[in-house]
Amino acid sequence: MGCGARLLAVCLLGLACATGSRPRAEAPPRVKDSAPDKIAAQRAASGNLRLEADDDRWGIDAARERKTTSDQRKPPSSPPAP
Numbered sequence: 001m002g003c004g005a006r007l008l009a010v011c012l013l014g015l016a017c018a019t020g021s022r023p024r025a026e027a028p029p030r031v032k033d034s035a036p037d038k039i040a041a042q043r044a045a046s047g048n049l050r051l052e053a054d055d056d057r058w059g060i061d062a063a064r065e066r067k068t069t070s071d072q073r074k075p076p077s078s079p080p081a082p
Helices: 002-018 035-045 051-058 060-073
Strands: none
């Protein structure tokens, strides 16, 4: 009986190892980050670079604000007539 039990254990072990892996569930497609999200993520990952001081020095935030207000004032461009 010892030989039969060994043979059965070896067969079960071989079958367990020979089975294919289960297919993984596919991950949903990633949503693209918006530009402000990308900027925030890059700034958060930059570490100790004192970016806020540089922004104040060069007026980055003020320029960004001027651009957004000028973009809001522009009328939407209409496509050219055929």
